[in-house]
Amino acid sequence: MKHSLEMRNIVKRFPGVLANDRVNFTVRAGEIHALLGENGAGKSTLMQILYGFHAMDSGEILIDGEGVQLNSPKDAIALGIGMVHQEFMLVRPFSVIENTVLGLREGPGPLLDLQQASERLKELSNRHGLALDPAAKVGSLSVGVQQRVEILKLLYRDARLLILDEPTAVLTPREKDQLFAILRKLRDDGRSIVIVTHKLAEIMECADRVTVMRDGRVVATRTIDSTGEQELTQLMVGREVNLRADKSAQKPGAPVLQIKAAENQKWSGVSERHRCYRAERCADSSGWHFIRSSGSASRWLSDANVRRRQCDSGVAKKIRLGFVSQH
Numbered sequence: 001m002k003h004s005l006e007m008r009n010i011v012k013r014f015p016g017v018l019a020n021d022r023v024n025f026t027v028r029a030g031e032i033h034a035l036l037g038e039n040g041a042g043k044s045t046l047m048q049i050l051y052g053f054h055a056m057d058s059g060e061i062l063i064d065g066e067g068v069q070l071n072s073p074k075d076a077i078a079l080g081i082g083m084v085h086q087e088f089m090l091v092r093p094f095s096v097i098e099n100t101v102l103g104l105r106e107g108p109g110p111l112l113d114l115q116q117a118s119e120r121l122k123e124l125s126n127r128h129g130l131a132l133d134p135a136a137k138v139g140s141l142s143v144g145v146q147q148r149v150e151i152l153k154l155l156y157r158d159a160r161l162l163i164l165d166e167p168t169a170v171l172t173p174r175e176k177d178q179l180f181a182i183l184r185k186l187r188d189d190g191r192s193i194v195i196v197t198h199k200l201a202e203i204m205e206c207a208d209r210v211t212v213m214r215d216g217r218v219v220a221t222r223t224i225d226s227t228g229e230q231e232l233t234q235l236m237v238g239r240e241v242n243l244r245a246d247k248s249a250q251k252p253g254a255p256v257l258q259i260k261a262a263e264n265q266k267w268s269g270v271s272e273r274h275r276c277y278r279a280e281r282c283a284d285s286s287g288w289h290f291i292r293s294s295g296s297a298s299r300w301l302s303d304a305n306v307r308r309r310q311c312d313s314g315v316a317k318k319i320r321l322g323f324v325s326q327h
């Protein structure tokens with residue numbers, strides 16, 4: 001099958017770090033390709049080179065066999081490459097349609113025909129199962145729906161290759177299932193998708209192929225049918241790993257704190273919204289135990305904790321919490 005994308009011998013050095021060391025990476029048309037690796041393996045760097053965000057030191061990028069130059073995200077978008085970043089790039093007070101057309105100019109005149117754009121948005125949303133209302137304000141949407149707005153923005157610009165960096169980190173399990181259903185549809189439509197992730201189970205669930213990076217190098221590419229979590233872990237960390245935990249089950253006591261449906265906005269100056277559906281701290285344990293929490297709950301709560309330690313009354317002011325204390 002024809003490769004839709006080929007990255008050859010990519011080298012990228014940051015001061016003191018060889019982030020990409022002669023990386024070869026190919027993505028076929030109509031596949032979901034997972035890019036796996038531990039923290040600092042070089043995954044985001046490689047994708048940011050592909051998105052025109054970082055300049056590579058050396059190497060070649062080919063699309064359908066033709067060499068291309070990617071000097072900026074604008075170049076990448078013009079070539080049909082789009083990226084959904086971990087931190088969404090949406091303007092919260094704007095509507096879905098305003099966010100989608102932001103930065104675009106269509107037609108000969110200086111003004112964009114919003115009515116026409118809205119029709120196209122609806123058509124794309126229906127075709128790809130995104131279920132988006134063009135008039136909805138982005139700030140009022142859940143994180144999972146905001147991610148769909150990001151995907152829609154790429155489809156609106158006709159992206160053929162979609163890169164998603166850690167897309168499930170902020171999603172609830174249900175939102176993750178919805179995302180994977182959308183990605184499968186896009187793949188079946190002939191588009192290519194790269195998912196950057198650490199999560200083995202998700203790779204086994206939705207990817208067709210996986211490339212593993214370690215210390216800036218590609219160590220293997222496998223079809224999903226020919227590998228498993230054990231081998232992928234081994235490739236990722238470079239040694240044999242026992243995936244079975246032999247610890248006895250913890251017996252947590254009564255909850256001392258419950259947090260339900262908490263939200264924070266503009267936390268630490270980041271304009272994204274994290275949600276924590278439910279978290280409990282148990283009396284006889286030293287750590288936090290999360291029960292039915294969203295993916296970002298731990299990060300979010302540790303932020304809240306740190307902030308609370310720094311400033312006794314800061315938490316309640318900074319974030320809207322639904323605390324139910326059971327002391």
Ligand SMILES: Nc1ncnc2c1ncn2[C@@H]1O[C@H](COP(=O)(O)OP(=O)(O)OP(=O)(O)O)[C@@H](O)[C@H]1O
Binds near residue numbers: 038
């Ligand atoms: N802009 C930068 N300036 C300096 N060093 C960087 C920069 N971006 C990445 N690095 C370094 O390059 C290496 C690869 O980082 P990269 O972010 O690509 O890894 P990653 O595989 O995406 O990791 P993670 O899973 O943590 O996101 C790391 O050592 C990182 O510290």
Ligand SMILES: [Mg+2]
Binds near residue numbers: 043044045
């Ligand atoms: Mg990364």
